Amino acid sequence: MPNISRDEVAHLAKLARLAVTDDELDVFAGQLDQILDSVAKVSEVAAADVPPTSHAVPLTNVFRQDVVVPGLTQQQALAGAPSAEDGRFRVPRILGEEQ
Amino acid sequence: MTELIKLTAAELAEKIHAREVSAVEVTQAHLDRIAEVDDHIHAFLHVDTEGALAAAKAVDEGIAGGKAPASPLAGVPLALKDVLTTEGVPTTCGSKTLEGWIPPYDATVTRKLREAGVVILGKTNMDEFAMGSSTENSAYGPTHNPWDHARIPGGSGGGSSASIAAFEAAIAIGTDTGGSIRQPGSVTGTVGVKPTYGGVSRYGLVAFSSSLDQAGPCARTVLDAALLHEVIAGYDPRDSTSIDAPVPPVVAAARQGANGDLSGVKVGVVKEFGGDGYQPGVERSFQAAVEQLRALGAEVVEVSCPNFVYALPAYYLIAPSECSSNLARFDAMRYGLRVADDGTHSAEEVMSLTREKGFGAEVKRRIMLGTYALSSGYYDAYYGSAQKVRTLITRDFAAAFEKVDVLVSPTTPTTAFKIGERVDDPMAMYLADLCTIPSNLAGNAAMSVPSGLSDEDGLPVGLQIMAPALADDRLYRVGAAYEAARDAAAGGALIHKVPELGGTK
Numbered sequence: 321m322p323n324i325s326r327d328e329v330a331h332l333a334k335l336a337r338l339a340v341t342d343d344e345l346d347v348f349a350g351q352l353d354q355i356l357d358s359v360a361k362v363s364e365v366a367a368a369d370v371p372p373t374s375h376a377v378p379l380t381n382v383f384r385q386d387v388v389v390p391g392l393t394q395q396q397a398l399a400g401a402p403s404a405e406d407g408r409f410r411v412p413r414i415l416g417e418e419q
Numbered sequence: 420m421t422e423l424i425k426l427t428a429a430e431l432a433e434k435i436h437a438r439e440v441s442a443v444e445v446t447q448a449h450l451d452r453i454a455e456v457d458d459h460i461h462a463f464l465h466v467d468t469e470g471a472l473a474a475a476k477a478v479d480e481g482i483a484g485g486k487a488p489a490s491p492l493a494g495v496p497l498a499l500k501d502v503l504t505t506e507g508v509p510t511t512c513g514s515k516t517l518e519g520w521i522p523p524y525d526a527t528v529t530r531k532l533r534e535a536g537v538v539i540l541g542k543t544n545m546d547e548f549a550m551g552s553s554t555e556n557s558a559y560g561p562t563h564n565p566w567d568h569a570r571i572p573g574g575s576g577g578g579s580s581a582s583i584a585a586f587e588a589a590i591a592i593g594t595d596t597g598g599s600i601r602q603p604g605s606v607t608g609t610v611g612v613k614p615t616y617g618g619v620s621r622y623g624l625v626a627f628s629s630s631l632d633q634a635g636p637c638a639r640t641v642l643d644a645a646l647l648h649e650v651i652a653g654y655d656p657r658d659s660t661s662i663d664a665p666v667p668p669v670v671a672a673a674r675q676g677a678n679g680d681l682s683g684v685k686v687g688v689v690k691e692f693g694g695d696g697y698q699p700g701v702e703r704s705f706q707a708a709v710e711q712l713r714a715l716g717a718e719v720v721e722v723s724c725p726n727f728v729y730a731l732p733a734y735y736l737i738a739p740s741e742c743s744s745n746l747a748r749f750d751a752m753r754y755g756l757r758v759a760d761d762g763t764h765s766a767e768e769v770m771s772l773t774r775e776k777g778f779g780a781e782v783k784r785r786i787m788l789g790t791y792a793l794s795s796g797y798y799d800a801y802y803g804s805a806q807k808v809r810t811l812i813t814r815d816f817a818a819a820f821e822k823v824d825v826l827v828s829p830t831t832p833t834t835a836f837k838i839g840e841r842v843d844d845p846m847a848m849y850l851a852d853l854c855t856i857p858s859n860l861a862g863n864a865a866m867s868v869p870s871g872l873s874d875e876d877g878l879p880v881g882l883q884i885m886a887p888a889l890a891d892d893r894l895y896r897v898g899a900a901y902e903a904a905r906d907a908a909a910g911g912a913l914i915h916k917v918p919e920l921g922g923t924k
Contacts, residue, residue, distance in 0.1 A: 376862020
C-alpha cells in the first residue's frame with residue numbers, strides 16, 4: 321500500500337496553494353510516495369526518550385533597544401508590488417463568487 | 420587568457436594594494452572573461468558591469484588618495500549567489516517567481532562585502548530557492564561544469580562554484596543548507612566552507628530552511644576562503660540566530676596550516692561514509708588524502724557516528740517542512756510574480772495559480788512534502804522523529820569531538836554526474852548530500868577542499884573536513900596543510916588542470 325494517495329497529494333496541493341495539473345499529480349504522487357518510503361527510516365531510532373532539536377544553537381529571545389530605526393519608505397515597499405494603487409498594495413477581491 | 424584572472428584573491432589584493440595593477444583593470448579582466456566564456460558555462464544570471472567597475476574605481480581612488488584598503492580583499496572581484504539580496508540589482512533565487520525583482524535593501528553579507536571594498540561582479544545561478552544538488556532546478560537553465568560541460572557543477576550553488584573554476588571570478592559566496600557550498604566545491608575542484616551556523620548573518624538571505632541555511636565562502640585556495648570568511652562573518656543584531664562571539668581566527672589558522680605541520684592534530688575518519696554507493700575513484704582519492712594527513716604528522720583514527728546514516732532522511736523532512744512555511748511568503752500580493760489577476764479570480768485563486776506558474780517541480784515537491792510532514796496525524800512520525808534524529812546526530816558529533824579535533828570523509832559519494840542523469844529521480848539526486856548534511860543538522864563548521872582527480876574519470880574529488888561549532892579555524896589549519904602538501908606532491912594547484920575554455924565560442 322502506498323504511503324500517500326493521489327487524492328492526498330491533491331489535498332496537500334490545495335493546502336499549499338498550488339494549482340497543480342492532473343499530469344503533475346500523477347508524477348508527484350509516485351515521487352512523494354517514494355520519498356516518504358525512504359525518509360520514514362527516521363522512526364527506527366527516534367525513541368521516546370530522545371529530546372527533539374529544533375535548532376542547532378540554543379535560542380534565547382533577543383531584545384533590541386526600543387528606539388526608532390529607519391525602515392523602507394512607502395515607495396521602496398511598493399517598488400516590487402505586482403500592482404499598487406493610491407500608495408497601497410492592490411490585491412484581487414478576497415471573497416469568491418459563492419461568498 | 421590574461422594572467423590576472425589566474426591569480427588567487429590574496430595575490431590580486433596584494434598587487435592592487437601595492438598599485439602594481441588597478442582594481443579597475445582586474446575587474447575588467449574578469450568581465451572580459453565572463454563575456455568570453457559564460458555562454459558556455461552559464462554561471463551568471465546577472466552581470467553588473469557598471470556597479471562592478473564603479474566599486475573598483477572607488478577602491479583605486481581610495482588607495483591613490485593614500486587611504487588604507489578597507490579590507491585585505493579590497494578590489495578583488497567576487498560572484499554572489501542570487502539568493503542574497505542586493506539593493507538595486509536583480510535577485511531571483513533561480514525562480515520565475517522573482518524574475519526581475521529588484522530588492523530595496525542589501526543583505527548583511529552584501530553590505531559587508533561592499534564595505535570591505537570587494538567588487539561584486541554579478542549574481543550566480545542556482546537551484547531554485549537553493550533546492551537541489553545540480554543547479555538543474557534553476558528556472559533559467561543549468562550551469563555547466565568547467566571540467567566537463569556535459570556535467571553538473573553541483574548545487575545548489577553551481578553558479579558560484581563554476582564561476583571560480585572557470586576563472587570568471589576570484590572568489591564567490593554560496594549558501595549551504597544541506598551541502599550547497601561544499602558539494603559544488605567538491606565537483607569543481609574548488610574550496611567551499613560552511614561556517615558554524617550563526618557565524619554569518621542570514622539577514623537578506625532568502626530563506627529556504629531557516630534552522631539550516633548558512634552563507635559561506637567559495638574560493639580556489641584555502642587562504643582565499645579564509646580571507647573571505649573574515650569579511651562576511653560576525654554578529655548581526657538583524658539575525659536573531661547570529662552568534663554574539665568573536666569570529667574564529669581563520670586567516671591565522673590558514674597561514675599556520677600552510678607551514679605543513681599537523682603534529683598533535685587528531686583526525687577521525689567517519690566509518691559510516693564509505694563502501695556501497697561510493698564511487699571507487701572517490702574512495703581511493705579519499706584514502707590518499709588521509710595518508711597525506713598522516714604524513715603531515717596528524718594522528719588518524721577511525722570514528723563511528725552511527726546516526727549519520729539517518730541524517731539524509733531527517734534532512735528531507737526538516738528542510739521541506741521549514742520550506743513549506745518559508746515559501747508561503749510568495750503569495751503574489753506584495754512582490755514577485757502575479758498571474759490571472761483579471762478581475763474574475765479571487766485573491767486565493769490568483770495566489771494558487773501564481774505559485775503553480777512561478778515554482779518549479781522540485782520546489783512544489785518539497786512544499787507538499789513539508790506540508791504533509793507537518794500535518795496533524797503525521798507530525799510525530801515524520802517531523803517529530805526527524806527532530807529527534809537531529810539530537811542523535813549532535814550527540815554523535817559531541818562524542819567524536821571528545822576523541823578527535825576534526826572529522827573527515829569524502830564530500831560527496833561521486834564525481835560530477837551528467838546533466839539530466841538524475842533529474843527525474845529525486846532520491847538519487849538527494850544522495851549527493853549524504854555526507855554534508857550532518858553538519859547542517861548539528862550546526863557545526865565544515866569544509867570541502869580538493870583532493871585531486873578521480874583515477875577512473877579524471878574529475879575532481881573533494882575531501883570534507885568537519886570541526887566543532889565555533890572551531891572553524893581548525894578546518895582552515897588542516898585544509899591549508901593538506902592543500903599545500905597535495906599541491907606540492909602534484910606539482911601545482913589542481914584548479915590549473917581545468918581545461919582551457921577560451922576561444923571555443
